Amino acid sequence: MDQGEEFDPDDDIPVAFELVLRPYAFLAAGDEVADAAGRARQFDDPWDWWPLDGDEPGMPVWPLALLTRSGIPGTHADTAAVTEATGKGSHEREFGRWQTLTDAEPTRAGRQAN
8 A cells, every 4th residue: 555545444344454564562551661871761662752751851771671561570481572572672762663664754652750
């Protein structure tokens, strides 16, 4: 489908969508993580990291360690996945990969700092 074409979900033409990149696919909204700088943060989306210490929001320093998911301690498998995924690279690199693939700038959720 080319840009600007109409999309009718009720027609009989099969359409497939492929996810090119989901930044931070190993995290879920609401996850709490600790970063390499020793700050605990809540992940809301790839561009909104809310500090649990009430300080100003900022970007995490990799590697990350999963603290909680859905309000309970992360499982061994989930914790290992986050640690492995952030063992190399950086938030800046993940951000740059996303910008290159999408040619877009992220929007912020607009949540106010505590």
